[in-house]
Structure formats: C-alpha cells, structure tokens
Amino acid sequence: MNKKTQDEKAPGLALAELLGEIEPELVEESSQPFRAARRSNWLNLYKGLAAVLALALVLSCSSLAWAMNELKQGNQEFYLRALSPELLALDEDFSPTEQPDKLFAALAADDVYYQYIAINRLVELYNNPEQKARAVDALQPFLQSEEPKLADAAALALDILQENFQDSRLCHMADGSIFFTLFNDYSDYGSHNQIWRIKDGRLEQYTGFCEPLNYVRKLLPSPDGRLLAVELGSYKSNFVVILDFIDGYCSSELVGTSRALWAVQLARQGQDGRLADIRSDHETYCSVDNLRWLDNNTLAFNGDFAYSHTDFFDSVQVQYNYRTDEYLLSAQE
Amino acid sequence: MDDEGIVALLWQRQESGLAELKMKYDRLCWQTAHNILAAPDDVSECINDAYFQLWQLIPPQRPRRLAAFLLKVVRNLALKKYAYNNAQKRRADFVLSLDELAEIAPGGLTPESELDRERLPVAISSFLHRQSRLNRQLFLRRYWYFDSVAEIAAQSALSQGAVNVRLCRLRSDLKAYLQKEGFDV
Numbered sequence: 279m280n281k282k283t284q285d286e287k288a289p290g291l292a293l294a295e296l297l298g299e300i301e302p303e304l305v306e307e308s309s310q311p312f313r314a315a316r317r318s319n320w321l322n323l324y325k326g327l328a329a330v331l332a333l334a335l336v337l338s339c340s341s342l343a344w345a346m347n348e349l350k351q352g353n354q355e356f357y358l359r360a361l362s363p364e365l366l367a368l369d370e371d372f373s374p375t376e377q378p379d380k381l382f383a384a385l386a387a388d389d390v391y392y393q394y395i396a397i398n399r400l401v402e403l404y405n406n407p408e409q410k411a412r413a414v415d416a417l418q419p420f421l422q423s424e425e426p427k428l429a430d431a432a433a434l435a436l437d438i439l440q441e442n443f444q445d446s447r448l449c450h451m452a453d454g455s456i457f458f459t460l461f462n463d464y465s466d467y468g469s470h471n472q473i474w475r476i477k478d479g480r481l482e483q484y485t486g487f488c489e490p491l492n493y494v495r496k497l498l499p500s501p502d503g504r505l506l507a508v509e510l511g512s513y514k515s516n517f518v519v520i521l522d523f524i525d526g527y528c529s530s531e532l533v534g535t536s537r538a539l540w541a542v543q544l545a546r547q548g549q550d551g552r553l554a555d556i557r558s559d560h561e562t563y564c565s566v567d568n569l570r571w572l573d574n575n576t577l578a579f580n581g582d583f584a585y586s587h588t589d590f591f592d593s594v595q596v597q598y599n600y601r602t603d604e605y606l607l608s609a610q611e
Numbered sequence: 612m613d614d615e616g617i618v619a620l621l622w623q624r625q626e627s628g629l630a631e632l633k634m635k636y637d638r639l640c641w642q643t644a645h646n647i648l649a650a651p652d653d654v655s656e657c658i659n660d661a662y663f664q665l666w667q668l669i670p671p672q673r674p675r676r677l678a679a680f681l682l683k684v685v686r687n688l689a690l691k692k693y694a695y696n697n698a699q700k701r702r703a704d705f706v707l708s709l710d711e712l713a714e715i716a717p718g719g720l721t722p723e724s725e726l727d728r729e730r731l732p733v734a735i736s737s738f739l740h741r742q743s744r745l746n747r748q749l750f751l752r753r754y755w756y757f758d759s760v761a762e763i764a765a766q767s768a769l770s771q772g773a774v775n776v777r778l779c780r781l782r783s784d785l786k787a788y789l790q791k792e793g794f795d796v
Binding site for chain 2: 289292293294295303305307
C-alpha cells in the first residue's frame with residue numbers, strides 16, 4: 279500500500295480510534311448474542327422437544343407448559359427507545375396517504391421495525407375506503423405474530439380500521455369523537471407523542487407534543503367526556519395537560535405550574551430555599567402518579583417535585599380545576 | 612471468577628488477578644486484536660501489552676465493566692500497532708471497514724482535534740441509543756469489534772446482503788445525525 283492510500287485511510291482510522299471512547303454499556307451490550315439468533319435456538323429447542331413428545335406419545339401438561347414458558351422467554355420483544363423521525367418516515371419525504379404502497383412494502387419486509395412502523399402507520403389510511411380495506415387484509419396475519427408488539431399493534435389497527443372501536447385504549451368522548459395514540463407503549467417510557475382523533479368518520483392528527491414531552495403515558499377522559507387529560511413523559515420527568523377539544527383549548531402544563539406554586543406556598547410558610555430550576559434539556563425530575571378525575575372539571579394526581587438541583591424532593595397532592603383554573607396543593611401523608 | 616472478584620484482586624495488586632483475567636478474557640482479546648492485526652506475533656504482543664497496561668491502570672481506576680474496559684485497551688493498542696504496520700501486515704476486511712468508516716468521518720478529524728475527540732464519541736453514543744438493539748449490535752460488531760460481514764451474518768441469522776444494507780443505512784443515518792450535530796461530515 280503506497281503513501282497516498284495510507285493517507286486515504288486516515289479519516290477512517292481516526293474515527294475508529296474515537297469510536298473506542300463510546301459508552302462501555304454499548305460495547306458490553308453489543309458483545310451479547312444477537313436476539314434473532316437466540317430466537318432461532320429456542321425454535322430448535324421447541325422442535326426437538328416436540329419430536330421427543332411425539333415419539334413418546336405422551337402429552338405431559340407440565341412439560342408443555344415448561345416448553346411454552348421457555349419459548350415465551352426466548353421470544354423477547356424487540357426494543358425501541360425512541361421513534362426518530364427517520365425511523366417513522368421509512369423513507370425520505372414519505373407520506374402514507376400519498377404513497378401507501380411503501381407501507382405495504384414495509385409490512386412485507388423481513389424487518390420487525392419496518393413492520394411495526396408500517397402496522398401503526400396503516401391506520402393513517404383510515405380516510406381512504408379502498409386502501410383501508412387493503413390494509414385490513416394485510417394486517418390480519420400479524421394478529422398471530424410471535425412478536426407481541428406486532429400482534430398488539432395489529433389488533434389496535436384492525437379495531438380502528440374495521441370501525442369496531444372496542445379497544446380499551448380508545449377514548450370515546452362526549453361529542454362522539456374518539457381519541458387515541460399509535461405506537462402504544464412502544465418503549466418502556468410510553469407511547470408515541472402524537473394524538474389522533476376520529477370525528478364524523480374522519481381521522482385527523484389532533485395534536486402532537488415536542489421534546490421533552492416525548493411519550494404519552496396515559497389518556498384519561500373526564501367523567502362527562504368533555505375533557506381529556508394527557509400524562510406525558512420524557513426520560514426523567516412527567517408532565518400533564520388537559521385538552522378541551524370541544525372549545526379548542528389546552529391547559530397550561532400542570533406539573534410545572536403546581537411545582538412552582540408549591541415552592542411559593544412553602545416559602546410563605548417560612549420554608550425557603552426551593553428553587554424550581556429547569557435544566558437546559560427541560561428535565562425537571564418531577565414525577566406523576568395516580569392521575570384521576572375527581573369530578574367533571576377537577577383533575578388530581580400525586581406529584582413528586584424536585585427542587586434546587588434535586589436537593590429537595592416533595593411529595594405533593596395536586597387538585598386542579600380546569601374551569602376555574604385553581605390549584606389545591608397539599609403534602610402527601 | 613466474576614468480574615468484581617478479578618477487579619478486587621487487581622486492586623490488591625495480586626498477580627492471581629491477572630491470571631484470572633487471562634483465563635476469562637484471553638480468547639475475546641485475541642479475537643478483538645486479530646480482527647485488526649493479521650500477524651499472530653502482533654496480536655500476542657498487543658494482548659500482553661494490554662494486560663500490562665491494565666495492571667498499571669487498576670488501581671487507581673476501578674472499572675465497573677471490566678470486559679469493555681479491557682477490550683477498549685486491546686482495541687486501542689491494536690489500532691496503534693496497525694497504524695505502524697505496512698500494507699502486507701494488514702487484514703483486507705479491516706481495511707474495508709475503515710473505508711466504510713471513512714465515508715462518515717468528519718473532515719479535519721485528527722487525533723489532535725481535542726474538541727472532536729470529546730464530542731464525537733458522545734454524539735455517536737447518543738445516535739446509537741436511538742437505534743434498535745439489533746442495529747446497535749450490527750454497527751458495533753462491525754466498527755468496534757471489526758467482525759467481518761460474514762461473521763456478523765452468521766451470528767445474527769441475517770443474510771450478508773441484509774447486514775450490508777443495514778450497515779449502509781446506519782452509516783447514512785449517522786452521517787446525517789453528525790451533520791445535524793454540527794460536525795463537518
């Protein structure tokens with residue numbers, strides 16, 4: 279190899295050297311066996327076990343239960359931490375409604391991630407009767423998929439596209455509209471942060487959230503179905519908003535507001551020093567639990583609020599009345 | 612012996628810690644170095660240097676992930692050795708993987724560029740966290756461990772074509788990501 283060729287290799291070598299500095303967790307993870315290979319091993323195990331059972335002509339319930347358990351453990355779900363725009367797009371400038379064939383092609387791809395994206399995005403063909411019927415046919419086989427996430431996504435997509443609307447994740451509201459998220463619980467953190475609505479027989483993307491509100495953790499309609507509480511999450515914080523879809527309003531973010539109000543309330547009682555700081559990445563380290571409606575207008579939750587670079591953690595019960603815009607805050611017992 | 616026990620022995624300056632380390636990780640070290648260096652003598656020298664370096668590093672350092680820590684040392688030493696070797700001593704497949712990496716290497720990237728040395732691994736880690744586990748494994752098997760595409764295909768139960776396509780897509784995505792992060796790619 280001459281000098282010139284060596285120089286051409288230099289950028290690659292420099293980058294290879296710097297790659298050595300990436301997080302050791304990633305290096306360790308990549309040294310583990312591939313999941314696809316492991317699934318194949320479990321499949322072989324199952325085949326072998328089936329052969330033994332057939333030869334013995336004995337159907338042992340306990341053995342079968344053990345085998346199914348082993349199989350279940352082998353079929354670990356694929357992992358998605360975040361839905362990047364690139365992953366969602368499948369392709370550059372991709373529009374499901376204008377290029378449905380790409381969705382069907384992705385559905386046929388030998389790639390669970392593509393299939394997962396396609397299954398969820400096929401719902402976007404809801405407004406086109408012809409493509410909707412095509413999607414229903416294409417989705418049927420995925421109900422039996424060995425990947426739980428694919429089967430679950432297909433079940434929801436079919437429930438919507440076939441207009442059954444029986445799935446418990448669909449929120450039926452007072453005006454007859456239906457709210458839902460797609461990519462339900464795709465990550466440990468929650469579902470995709472876009473909210474869809476079917477109203478008067480038409481599907482629309484009702485609203486979406488920006489970083490750090492990356493995941494929808496829960497949709498909770500008010501008892502009268504006129505308001506929709508949305509619990510959201512990032513990697514380290516939780517957030518809550520109320521959608522007043524009938525009048526077309528959205529509340530302020532309730533966790534951040536009540537966190538600041540609680541600091542003021544304590545300061546008035548002489549407990550100073552709680553700085554409701556916000557990091558540059560907007561993480562607040564505040565969490566939400568037990569989100570619930572107390573009546574048609576009052577939303578309640580238990581909040582753990584962090585202050586002063588997490589020097590303080592306060593557990594607070596929050597009640598918020600949407601109509602009067604009033605907060606009632608008290609320490610959790 | 613588990614990693615914690617090995618680190619404890621090294622921490623106490625017990626040479627038995629080195630013996631345990633070799634027993635557990637010699638094969639993995641050999642594989643990693645051999646993916647970069649063609650000559651067995653170079654590989655042996657590199658691994659011995661790595662053990663010596665680890666002996667010097669622990670203490671004061673106390674790695675939480677011993678395997679990754681050791682392999683990083685092996686890999687760094689092998690890459691340095693590679694840079695000094697002549698063409699005859701280079702593995703064709705490793706050269707190919709460097710060519711692939713060169714496609715996405717930021718311009719002006721040199722070992723002296725301290726800012727990039729700090730920022731780039733963080734950006735790449737961040738990019739990898741956004742990927743599926745399979746994609747992360749494919750990328751790192753190819754560009755961290757320098758496994759051949761054939762080896763990766765055999766281990767992942769994917770075809771070589773599928774591995775190549777995925778790697779190509781990952782390089783392209785990483786390039787776009789680095790550009791977005793302000794690197795001159």
